[in-house]
Amino acid sequence: MSETQATDTGRVAAVLARYPRHDPGDLVNILHDLQAEFRYLTETALQEAAAYLGLPPAQVYGVTTFYHGFHTEPRGEHTCTVCMGTACHVRGAPRLLEQLERDTGVAAGGTTPDLSLNVEEVSCVGACAIGPLVILDGDTHGHMTADDLSRLVTKLLDNEGRE
């Protein structure tokens, strides 16, 4: 076992220890916590979760791929999410997503090759009143235009480049 794997195993165990009941009902919560720890669900994490809950690895993998919220590939450092809810849609959200896809060269659901940015869409975040909106690393930006979004993302990635 490499050193990295050993550290990963330790981090997985620390997350699993939050669920002392070994209850399969906690699977989705556990997957969320593991993903928060590693940004995506590693094979090690999934296998250890399965063993911990006494579930077949196939069930854990099946659950992981069923829900949109989980990722099994390495994820970028930043995330830009365009809300595609109905209220945002009628206010032009599809144009925002197209702009983001053009600017980054990545389709929704993907990550830039340098792992700097994830491009995401979401079906609604409940801030419909200020749509169309974009969430950049957890901060919500309302009343966006394609041009605003372009500037926002360019600024973020440019700053990254300088550091």
Place this chain on the structure above:
Amino acid sequence: MTAKLADPGALARYRDALGDLRSPRQEVIAVCVGTGCRANGAIAVYEALRAKVEALGAVREVEARATGCQGFCQGGPLLLLVPEGIVYEHVRIEDVSEIVEKTVLGGEIVERLLCVDSATNLQCRRDEEIPFYRHQQRLLLRDNGLLDPTSIDDYIALGGYSALSRALEMGPVAVLEEVKRSGLRGRGGAGFPTGRKWEACRNASGDLKYVVCNADEGDPGAFMDDALLEGNPHSVLEGMIIGALAMGAREGHVYVRQEYPVAVERITRAISQARELGLLGEAILGSELYFDVQVSRGGGAFVCGEASAMMASLEGRRGVPRRRLIHLSERGLWGRPTNLNNVETWANVPHIVLKGSGWFSSIGTEGSTGTKIFSLVGKVSNTGLVEVPMGTTLREIVFGAGGGIPDGKAFKAVQTGGPSGGCLPADRLDVPVDFDTLEAEGSMMGSGGMIVMDEDTCMVDVAKYFLRFLASESCGNCTSCRDGLALLHDLLGDITEGSGTRQTIALVEELADTVEATSLCALGTSAVNPVLSTLRYFRDEYLAHVDEKRCPAGVCKALITFSIDAERCNGCTLCAARCPQDAVIGEKKQPHTITQGLCIKCGICRDVCKRDAVLVQ
């Protein structure tokens, strides 16, 4: 750690003691930090306000309070002064000192921050004068503006958990009867009578029963459950405890969408606060009632809002619905009797127990009692959460509280019921909004999303939008839903891209009938509603797409062209600079033109033009 409350009397004394701690002259400045206001910078406003109050040493007399969603998202960041009821809108950090010095200490109103009634052009000094609030009856939402959702003391001081005391006194059977008599129907969409559901669960055999709160608010365009859970989590929890008493349930789950992290945090905190005070756990308020609740996060699957899919998800499985030959009330979570109600339904329960079924059923209509919260969004002047008695007309909601359509545009449709609902046109504006009427009109109540559409909204595009959403959210179990919705989406794609014919429309209608008839759960059977309702009320628009290859609303890219009005264009070059395709050409101070072969119709030129010179035809 606070001692557990030994009995209802101890709760009452605890409440009295809270009242004594708070000076009766105390002024509260309630800053809305709901989702919408938060995105507008409300947290910084709140922090500046708190610092200002502390700097003045006025902490005993004035409290800066961060509250949940106050509803009027359009005016955010919002600030409510209690007890006066003064509402300030679009508050910035720079306004904070003035508000504290003038209004709070000097009793003088800062007029420029008042909301203006667009009909009369008069400033609204109090919340009830604001048109948005004036048309409402805010049974559930009012407390959102009055309490700090992270404080159980705030909830108790406002009378919270007294419904639980009352319920313990009444006993399970009387509580159940009261809820049945109230006529309360499920706010999650289907509108099933809550009392009957409870009764079935109570009568089901089994020692361990579950109650579940459905907070998997998946309908895009609906956020009332988020607002309740974020803004007043204890009201939902109290409803669940009362339900557990009535049904004999020992365990509860709150299933929350992962997209609502603040709601998860608030309800989790509320649960631990309630445990500390003995309002959850063993011997609640000294009674024999044992009940505890845990929070489960969803994984981002719309179908998990369906009851049997949610049970699967709670058991750590893929959220695939199953055939419900036996009701969940008999065999639900882990095969045990389970009762599932939506957030808003649970939040109504304490009010019914406290004020009685007679009072509750006097609000609304005979078949749909009480109030309903709608999220009024889209192309409407006042967006936000609107709570009105059932039976209020669409017109009162959209044009009364909502203030009509902005920018002088014409109303086209209002979409209700989320992806499973339908679009109703202008000649249906006078229908009363209740469970049965909406269904008869080809739409449905759903969870209460109300998306207003104007002349610039293409109804074919909207139908296609919902199909895209539902096709991607189909769990894949039924062929008709999995493949049928994808095919329907492609057919509507043909129409929006100009390759559709009248035969395409006929095929859409036939396929929609098949999907409806042969899908297992409500996701599939109701997925065709947006298509069928737009075909029913907006067939002309479909025909314009197929016969004339024209999109009347100017949305469908294949059927529109962008051009620049030479009369209006002053050659400012803004559009040319921002065009990602370099398709806009022209000399400075001379009218510009768009090279059609390069234009990708992204619309940036129209967004940035200050003279409305970009035309879409």
